[in-house]
Amino acid sequence: MNLDFTPEEIAFRNEVREFIRDNYPKELDGIGTREDLTREEFLAWHKVLGKKGWSAPAWPEKYGGTGWTSTQRYIWSEENARVDALMPLPFGVSMVGPVIYTFGNEEQKERHLPGILSGDVWWCQGYSEPGAGSDLASLKTTAVRDGDHYVINGQKTWTTLAQHADWGFFLCRTDPDAKKPQEGISFILVDMNTPGIEVKPIKLIDGTHEVNETWLTDVRVPVENLVGKENEGWTYAKFLLAHERSGIAGVARSKRGVERLRNIASEETVDGTPLIETQDFARKISQLEIDLTALEFTELRTLASEAAGKGPGPESSILKVKGTEIQQRLTELTLEAVGYYGAPYGYGMEATGNEGFGVGPDHANFAAESYFNMRKTSIYGGSNEIQRNIISKMILGL
Incomplete structure (x- = not known):
């Protein structure tokens, strides 16, 4: 697998980076993927992408997709993760949209696909x-x-x-x-x-x-x-879930999360030694990065398969299982790194200095909330136990 970008792909990355820099809604800076947003905040970036024609990169061009290669789609995910962009919600773009354009009739396509692309319909x-x-x-x-x-x-x-x-x-x-x-x-x-x-x-x-x-x-x-x-409907439900599970992997965002974790561990100390330099914690981060790299290669192979005209198959279960396990380990290590500063005093509590709660560095904010919220990832989209059954049956032939 050639992991080097061509000059054309580097030019595309620069184009994407500049577009995000110039057009990402300023009111969303720093929000990340929190769930307490207004409808307008959730849809702000989606509507910008809808006008650009970039809201559904994985869709066929005839239905409003971008026509990007698998590598371009990978670059797109990486660049959005780099700035913690709030991406279009998956329910329309990644889930029901593909079901409608694959199995729906022409009237359904004409009625529903434009609203999904534009972000006008939730x-x-x-x-x-x-x-x-x-x-x-x-x-x-x-x-x-x-x-x-x-x-x-x-x-x-x-x-x-x-x-x-x-x-x-x-x-x-x-x-x-x-x-x-x-x-x-x-x-x-x-x-x-x-x-x-x-x-x-x-x-x-x-x-x-x-x-x-x-x-x-x-x-x-x-x-x-x-x-x-x-x-x-069970046939269409399985098709939808395969698309959902591929997206749940969240490789690009986990890579960004590891970068943040390393920065936090460089600031937090144990007996005067940066946490990142302690053998036990350094080993945990290194193992997480190894697993994340392996998952990234699996995702790239899946994207290449889709680019060749094959829809996501049972390999999406592998992405789902490992992706969600990595997300959970990442939030666990982040909470471990910030220690008692991560105590969940209240959602959205800013560091207050001396008011008796919320005390601590900014990077400790939301550590506990993220940890608790990520407990769900191994359940939704089909629990990881069920995914292992699918893997053993469809891939291993057991």
């Missing part, structure tokens, strides 16, 4: 249910055909940022008598302003409102909102 995901998370095929939300509508009843949980959503994509059971649980499930697009939908907040340990319960009571949805064929 999507949420209705997959998990109480008792149907990792075992998603046991979902119980029903969609019963009534003339030219489906009537949907059920409950979804962990619907991320649904409080802002205009539309949602939901898995619903349309054939309760199917022989296998994966059969009889359909993929349906739902206007979140439809009567009968109630979104209830789930407050996280840090006090933020990131996820929700979504209740659907006699929600009438036009049959034209069914994607693909009735009772074949």
